[in-house]
Amino acid sequence: MSSSAPAWSGFLAFGPWWLLYSGPIGPTDPHSHHASQIVVHGGLPCVVDGSRRSMPGPIVVIDPDQPHAFTDRRDHVLIAFVDPESTAGQQLRTNRVVRSRQDDIHPVSSIIGALRPANWSRAEEAVRRLLATVCDSDIPRPMSWWRHPSVDAALLRLPALIEDGAVDVALLAEEVGLSVSRLTHVFSAEIGVALRSYVRWMRLVNAIEHLARGRTITEAAHAAGFADGPHFARTFRDMFGLSPSEAVGLGTWLSP
Numbered sequence: 001m002s003s004s005a006p007a008w009s010g011f012l013a014f015g016p017w018w019l020l021y022s023g024p025i026g027p028t029d030p031h032s033h034h035a036s037q038i039v040v041h042g043g044l045p046c047v048v049d050g051s052r053r054s055m056p057g058p059i060v061v062i063d064p065d066q067p068h069a070f071t072d073r074r075d076h077v078l079i080a081f082v083d084p085e086s087t088a089g090q091q092l093r094t095n096r097v098v099r100s101r102q103d104d105i106h107p108v109s110s111i112i113g114a115l116r117p118a119n120w121s122r123a124e125e126a127v128r129r130l131l132a133t134v135c136d137s138d139i140p141r142p143m144s145w146w147r148h149p150s151v152d153a154a155l156l157r158l159p160a161l162i163e164d165g166a167v168d169v170a171l172l173a174e175e176v177g178l179s180v181s182r183l184t185h186v187f188s189a190e191i192g193v194a195l196r197s198y199v200r201w202m203r204l205v206n207a208i209e210h211l212a213r214g215r216t217i218t219e220a221a222h223a224a225g226f227a228d229g230p231h232f233a234r235t236f237r238d239m240f241g242l243s244p245s246e247a248v249g250l251g252t253w254l255s256p
Helices: 087-094 108-112 120-134 149-164 169-176 180-191 195-212 217-223 229-240 244-248
Strands: 010-014 018-025 036-040 047-049 059-062 068-070 074-082 251-254
Touching: 010 120, 010 195, 018 120, 036 087, 036 108, 036 120, 059 120, 074 087, 074 108, 074 120, 087 120, 108 120, 149 169, 149 180, 149 195, 169 180, 180 195, 195 217, 195 229, 195 244, 195 251, 217 229, 217 244, 229 244
Parallel strands: 010 251
Antiparallel strands: 010 018, 018 074, 036 059, 036 074, 047 068
């Protein structure tokens, strides 16, 4: 996502199947990434596809692996990356609704409310509001105060397993007292993403958090269970279209 005139400096937050950026944007080189993307800029078109055709509307949804670029500066934009294998990512591909014409111009606040996410909970709220705006079906509900006890147990056990490397789902299921099929079913239903996709996404979360705290690429990669720095960098670029170092430089990272 590199550009000769970077202008990105905002707030960023990670969730179990989403990454949110809130702040200014500037022109970028053409790029693509595996994560789905929702861009709310609220003004004249500023996103083009791989053929340099304008992608219209104050809200733009970019499908997985679709080449695109930003062409202009905007002072306040919300951008949500969504795991394409999550429930929300599947809905973005199958239940998207068209809510705008090319000549529509609205402030970002008029589209999703006056929400400038400066803490993690407001970032999660912004992501869900974005999904409600572009999808015509229910979005995954927030993690509730009550979950299946085995899902809670798995969530508590997973960080250590992720840091150690490959996660043995069969062993995890045995530890939390469920069959593999039952654990994967209830985990996906309550968290909104398949267990294996959650592990991959949270491995990226852990690594970028270590990197943002000043650790090297290699140290961050090993701390998150990647084989090495290049493996982490490739996986991150494939998912988000930019290097981990570029991502850290985008602004302030918020934690839950």
